[in-house]
Amino acid sequence: MRENSVGIVSPRSEHFDEPLNFACGQSLSTYELIFETYGELNATASNAILICHALSGHHHAAGYHREEDRKPGWWDACIGPGKPIDTQRFFVVSLNNLGGCHGSTGPTSENPQTGETFGPDFPQPQVDDWVDAQARLADRLGIDCWAAVVGGSLGGMQAMAWSLRYPDRLRHCIVIAAATKLSAQNxxxxxxxxxxxxxxxxxxxxxxxxxxxxxxxxxxxxxxxxxxxxxxxxxxxxxxxxxxxxxxxxxxxxxxxxxxxxxxxxxxxxxxxxxxxxxxxxxALDQFDLTAPYEGDAVAAFTQASCNFLVLSFSTDWRFSPARSREIVDALLAAERPVSYAEIEADEGHDAFLLPIPRYLAVLDAYLKRVQG
Amino acid sequence: MRENSVGIVSPRSEHFDEPLNFACGQSLSTYELIFETYGELNATASNAILICHALSGHHHAAGYHREEDRKPGWWDACIGPGKPIDTQRFFVVSLNNLGGCHGSTGPTSENPQTGETFGPDFPQPQVDDWVDAQARLADRLGIDCWAAVVGGSLGGMQAMAWSLRYPDRLRHCIVIAAATKLSAQNxxxxxxxxxxxxxxxxxxxxxxxxxxxxxxxxxxxxxxxxxxxxxxxxxxxxxxxxxxxxxxxxxxxxxxxxxxxxxxxxxxxxxxxxxxxxxxxxxALDQFDLTAPYEGDAVAAFTQASCNFLVLSFSTDWRFSPARSREIVDALLAAERPVSYAEIEADEGHDAFLLPIPRYLAVLDAYLKRVQG
The missing domain is CATH 1.10.1740.110 (Rna Polymerase Sigma Factor; Chain: A)
Known part of the structure; x- marks a missing residue:
């Protein structure tokens, strides 16, 4: 078996019958969420960490589906026994978001109203809709409050949205290489x-x-x-x-x-x-604006949050530059929220958040060591 | 009439019958070059300035083709009476390069060998091929030596290539927002x-x-x-x-x-x-590498040059950043060539080289005032 790996994993799927109303006004009457879990949920369900994926990500974040797989899940650098998101301590949940194409209900699924595939008629999800669906998955798994919600890039936007939308349902919010909203260039x-x-x-x-x-x-x-x-x-x-x-x-x-x-x-x-x-x-990425309901005021937005924050950025990331992360940190400080921040020196640009960069892993590891399971 | 404008201008065309051999090994047996001139050539033909255009540019750099034209030529900010490239002092030549689509021989022209349009069979020009064609146009116009060869972006690459390929045929080389070669990102x-x-x-x-x-x-x-x-x-x-x-x-x-x-x-x-x-x-832009014949050594390359240089860059240009211009300047200094350099503060990115930014115009104006006509 591979060292420090969660090993062979199998996705699970949950079916939901309660309609989910999207911010765009449309809704899904029923839907499936596909997800993987790594580690064991403890008796008080206090050691669960939610992983939110980025643009082209999915539920397969760690381990291998088959012995012969050459590549592990997309965030295997960070998730596993003895890794920063330590599966010996935490119960890790990683799902595919609605609208995706890896097993959760999305454009390639059948539209129950028509019997045909949704195709372009799938409702346009917003980050908040994904967070709502993730909250229902948490309910289903018996998780009242996440030890941490973690994400990079678009995943970091979901983590921030969690902190405002369900402030009592996470203790830590880890936002990596993200921004409160996209720039015109993005x-x-x-x-x-x-x-x-x-x-x-x-x-x-x-x-x-x-x-x-x-x-x-x-x-x-x-x-x-x-x-x-x-x-x-x-x-x-x-x-x-x-x-x-x-x-x-x-x-x-x-x-x-x-x-x-x-x-x-x-x-x-x-x-x-x-x-x-x-x-x-x-x-969904373009339309995300954490501050929109607060008239563009990020400080007013983060005043809604009650968790602890870790914000990370990478020196050569020009898609979501360190300056964008510092905006988040400044707003959190002004809102008097507890926040740690590190800018990691890395040559790899935005991609760095997926890579095993020693200082990055060390910062994440040190932070999560202080998170109680 | 518009203030400081060269006014109504008409393009001219010259036909060339001597075959032009391209660096790629193909050749054009005959070709046309379309160009415009602004100002008057003096008796000794010592006051001519060549304008080299960028990727999507053409010969119409200043003035208007018709009274009703709302937009002047693409570099009207810099060329005209009393402007930095002062048409009261200089004879300005601006052509469309071979392979273009504004009147010089290019893919939409008829291939004399087949009687059909060249289309994708037009020979791939290199910057050096353009410079060779420009030199023949200079011959035709009776210009032995340019007072200056000037260009921004891909035009700046042509100006640099002039300084190495025909070192005795230009007295000043003005390189704006350019680089000796493209980066992988470019x-x-x-x-x-x-x-x-x-x-x-x-x-x-x-x-x-x-x-x-x-x-x-x-x-x-x-x-x-x-x-x-x-x-x-x-x-x-x-x-x-x-x-x-x-x-x-x-x-x-x-x-x-x-x-x-x-x-x-x-x-x-x-x-x-x-x-x-x-x-x-x-x-042509991708394949340009001023230093290639010198084993990548820009200093060895510029040792061939004998003109004076002005190098300009813009603070927010990320296509050809100030760092790329400083590489040119450093190589020129190491080659002991006379060079002036200015980095212009401008918000507009690479586009700034086309815009009437006061300090940019002032630097260009001050430099050209010292260029004898």
């Missing part, structure tokens, strides 16, 4: 990603499953755009520089390694992710 | 732009004119990607922030102003620019 990148998907003739206005087509090229392009924004300029320079791709092509056709890398990443992604889900997820 | 953005164009079914592998199609969506997307990289995060924030587009649509469909702005810019561009030209221009 939105612009997402809009290009959506436009790439929607202008692919295979998208068929979102009804590609019904039409038997796939917006493969558009989704690949969308992922390429995202990928650039996850990596720092420096990380790209050191990984690829201006190296040409080896090959027997003439000088004219020869391409840079970064080009073939991005194209490969885009192609891989487009065969594994649903285009309508990607559109929904990026829209 | 290349990645260009690759996404090309991929957007090429994956549009209307592209028809470049033969869209023959097929009667147009890769309109792809070209629009390509421009949207470019546009984000020209603007700074701050400029986007102050111009658009998170403002929603006014409209009667429901909350779900309502979009941010930045989204409709980018889409509008993309659509405008896609009706005015040729997709094959865009592919060629971005490839």
């Amino acid at each position: 939105i612009a990148f997402n809009e290009i990603a959506r436009r790439a998907i929607m202008s692919d003739p295979g998208f068929a206005e979102g009804y590609y499953l019904r039409e038997g087509t796939q917006p493969t090229q558009g989704l690949a392009l969308a992922r390429m755009v995202g990928h650039i924004t996850y990596l720092s300029d420096d990380a790209m320079a050191s990984r690829f520089g201006r190296e040409l791709q080896p090959g027997d092509a003439g000088a004219e056709a020869q391409e840079f390694q970064i080009e073939s890398y991005l194209r490969y990443q885009g192609q891989q992604f487009s065969s594994a992710f649903d285009a309508n889900s990607y559109v929904l997820m990026t829209r | 290349i990645a953005f260009n690759e996404i732009a090309r991929r957007a164009i090429m994956s549009d079914p209307g592209f028809a592998e470049g033969y869209y004119l023959r097929e009667g199609t147009q890769p309109t969506q792809g070209l629009a997307l390509a421009r949207m990607v470019g546009h984000i990289t020209y603007l700074s995060d701050d400029a986007m924030a102050s111009r658009f922030g998170r403002e929603l587009q006014p409209g009667d649509a429901g909350a779900e469909a309502q979009e941010f102003q930045i989204e409709s702005y980018l889409r509008y810019q993309g659509q405008q561009f896609s009706s005015a620019f040729d997709a094959n030209s865009y592919v060629l221009m971005t490839r």
Whole structure:
């Protein structure tokens, strides 16, 4: 067995029959949530940690589904026995959000009203809707109060939303590489990603499953755009520089390694992710604004919170820069909430939050050691 | 008449019959160059300034083509009577580069070998090829030595290439918001732009004119990607922030102003620019490496130059950041070449080089006042 791993895990699914009303006005009459758990829930259900995933994430955060899997879950660097989110102490819950494409109800699911797949008619979720669904999952699992809600990027937005929406249901909120809302530049990148998907003739206005087509090229392009924004300029320079791709092509056709890398990443992604889900997820990201109900006042917003906060950022992250994290910290301080903050030196840009960077793991570990299980 | 304007101008065209050999190994047997001139060439032909355009630029740099034109040429902020590039003192030449789509021979021109449009079969130009064509235009106009060669972005790369390729044919080299070569991130953005164009079914592998199609969506997307990289995060924030587009649509469909702005810019561009030209221009940009013939040594490269240099950068430019300009300056200093440098405080990102920013104009003006006509 792999060292420090939660080992072989199997997803579980829960069915919900109580309608879930989305902020957009639409609702889901019934829905499924797929999730994984690692570790054991203690007798008082006080040691549960919720993991919230980012844009293209899912429930499989740690361990392996099969012995032969070469890659573990997406946050295996942080979750496992003896790791910062220590499964010997904590009961870890990681779900796929509604609107996703990895097993929870989403655009590829059947719409019970029509008997056909939802496709583009799936209700547009907001971060608050995901948090509501996560709260119902907590109810189902007998968890009144999370020891911590943790997330990076879009996951960090869910963690912050938890602290305002259900202030009595979490003791710690860990917000990694996030922001209280997207900048115009962030939105612009997402809009290009959506436009790439929607202008692919295979998208068929979102009804590609019904039409038997796939917006493969558009989704690949969308992922390429995202990928650039996850990596720092420096990380790209050191990984690829201006190296040409080896090959027997003439000088004219020869391409840079970064080009073939991005194209490969885009192609891989487009065969594994649903285009309508990607559109929904990026829209939820764009529309998130923690401060909107408080007239843009982040201090007034965080005054609603009653948990402890850990905020982390990465030095070369230009998608959600350290400055955006410091805005969160400043608002928390002004709201007189307990907050710890660390800016981690890392070359890897926004992607750093997924990587086993020693100081990052050490800070997370030290913080969670102080969190009672 | 508009104040400080060169007024109504008309492009001229020159036909060349001597074959031009491109660095890629292909050649053009004959070609046209379209250009504009502003001001008067003096008796000794010592007062000529060459303007080199950037990615999507062209020969129309100053003045108006028609009385009713609302917008002047793309660099009217800098070129005109009493402006930094003062047409009362200088004879200014601005051309459209080969491979462009504004009148010089390019992919939409007829291939004399086949009688059909070149389309994707147009030879891939390099910056050096453009400089060679520009040198022939100088010959034709009786200009042995430019008082200055000036360019921003890809234009600045041409100016630097002049200083190495024809060191005796320019007295001053003005390099604005440029770099000796692109970073992996720069290349990645260009690759996404090309991929957007090429994956549009209307592209028809470049033969869209023959097929009667147009890769309109792809070209629009390509421009949207470019546009984000020209603007700074701050400029986007102050111009658009998170403002929603006014409209009667429901909350779900309502979009941010930045989204409709980018889409509008993309659509405008896609009706005015040729997709094959865009592919060629971005490839020339990616492949440019001033230091390649010198084993990557910029100091060895600039040792070939014998002119004076002015290097300018803009504080919020993240496409070609001030750090990239300082690399040029450091190499020039190490090569013991005379160089002036200014980093201009400007919120507008890479786009700043086109804008009438007072300190920028003042620095350019002061430098050019010392350039003898």
